[in-house]
Amino acid sequence: MPEMITLSVHPDLPSADARRSLASWLRAEDRLRDGVASTPAGETSTDGTDPLRVAVDxxxxxxxxxxxxxxxxxxxxxDVTVRLARPDGWTADVDIRQARDMDQVTALIEAAVRAVTPEKERLP
Incomplete structure (x- = not known):
């Protein structure tokens, strides 16, 4: 069963341009295309943003x-930051400075992979 990751963009621009842009960017990826969804109307995150939901399998x-x-x-x-969050409280942030630092991107990828990989499938 896919893990649902919530993505929120901080600060979100008026009219949610950044969120729409990110959704479009993610839908261009074959492995993500069908799993990207906007938050249902009227539902916002605790910080007031209008997050995206991505199913990661x-x-x-x-x-x-x-x-x-x-x-x-x-x-x-x-300057924007994207926050990834799971329903169990796990979160990770990535921002423009981190995105330009491949060591930080690699560390975030490793953390995200550990977060969505079931315990029994993880390598030691």
Whole structure:
């Protein structure tokens, strides 16, 4: 069963341009296309943003997700942060400075892969 990851963009631009742009960027990835969804109308996160939801079905899709977010951030002009969150409280942030630092992107990919890979499938 796919893990549902919630993505929120901070600060979100008026009219949610950043969120729509990120959704479009993620849908361009074959492994993510069918799993990207907007939040149902009237539902917002605890911080007031209008998040995206992405279904991630394992380590490979988690790597694609984080790499796609980093690629999107590198092409942004304004300072934004993307927060990834799972229903169990796990969160990770990536911002423009991190997206340009491959060591930080690699560390985030590893954390995201561990977060969405079931315990029994993880390598030691």
């Amino acid at each position: 394992g380590a490979g899709a988690a790597m694609v997700l984080v790499q796609a977010i980093a690629g999107w951030l590198v092409h942004r002009r304004e």
